[in-house]
Amino acid sequence: MSPRKAAALRDRDDSDLRGHLIATAAQLLAEQGGTGLTVRAIARAAGVADGVLYNHFADKEELLAAALRAHVDTVHRGLSPLPWPGTASVAENLIAYLAQGLAMHRAVLPVFASLLAQPAVLAQFGATPGGERDWRDRLADYLRAEHELGRLDPAADLDAAVAMLAGICHDEALSTLLPTASRPTPPTAVGSVIATLLAGIGSRSAPSA
Template sequence: MSPRKAAVLREGDRSLHEHLVATTERMISEQGTAGLTVRAIAREAGVADGVLYNYFADKEELLAEALRAHVRSVERGLGELPEPGRGTIADNLRAHIEYGLAMHRAILPAFAGLLAQPKVLDRFTELGSPGEDWRDRLRDYLRAERELGRLALDAKVDAAAAMIVGVCHETVLTLLFQEVARPMAADDIDDLIAVVLDGIGTGLS
């Protein structure tokens, strides 16, 4: 281990790879991704610019790993999602929608800064595990409720999940790109739940 590497890691046990990802994640959280340079990351991490290329193929790989870490960090702060078979489906969907809205409000600024960098977004997608993302967990929740008989046997739950995710995306994008916009109100969430359940519910209260 070089003296420089020892200096930046002396207060913890994480590797330099982990240190670089954590540093970049913090910078993304604080200032977004637009204009984030290798030089700025290296300076913040306390290493020479070229050190990054000893651990990552390129800047895009580092940003993708840090972005994935940022999403996981945001989701940890949002708490647990409801389990299938517990509570009412309406209340559980409300929890999913509020979770999705909060998550997208927190992470969308970082993604917005990468719209012109599809390579980063592609690598971000590759780093994900099946069932890890919120949209996958929402879909899996609805599938489980269908298997439990709490939704209609022929419920188009994938379409229902896509509808909910789409509304969350549209709501947060509007807030991000328009100066005058309002958050999704409780009544709006209730209306979305009613529309979804009218399509996939059993017809029972």
């Protein structure tokens, strides 16, 4: 580590250094996953002594949970804006939502999969609120708004629709982690998925909306 970098790190206040450690760990998670990621590796990448991490976190699990949350929030912030209810057609809008969901899951699920052997990290992550609204929640809000606008069947099971679209995202992302069973969803299939879904929940009076 260069003297200039060492001096800069020494001059950081506690909150700034904590954020630096989280950002460093989040970058390592995104690049290489959590399997085998050690405190020493994180400290070296951050340019600090190993023991410094324990001045800010109770253990490695707490740091990795914070880093995982930071990674997920970063992915959400990088997603394209989603269409508003009542604009374009429901089919076009849901294609945009599903395409974004697929992109989001491709970015985060491999990192989650690499941490399956560390349930304490995932438990702490689940107990930590995110700084960005989750894609699934945005999708649910969108469908409820379209339902209120009358552009979906009044009897539509919106929770089931959200679960179906989220399940497709999980299946596609997880399949890429299993080379022998890989079956990624091609872009042309996204429209077919939405058409099939809308056959069940679309407005009966305006099926094209």
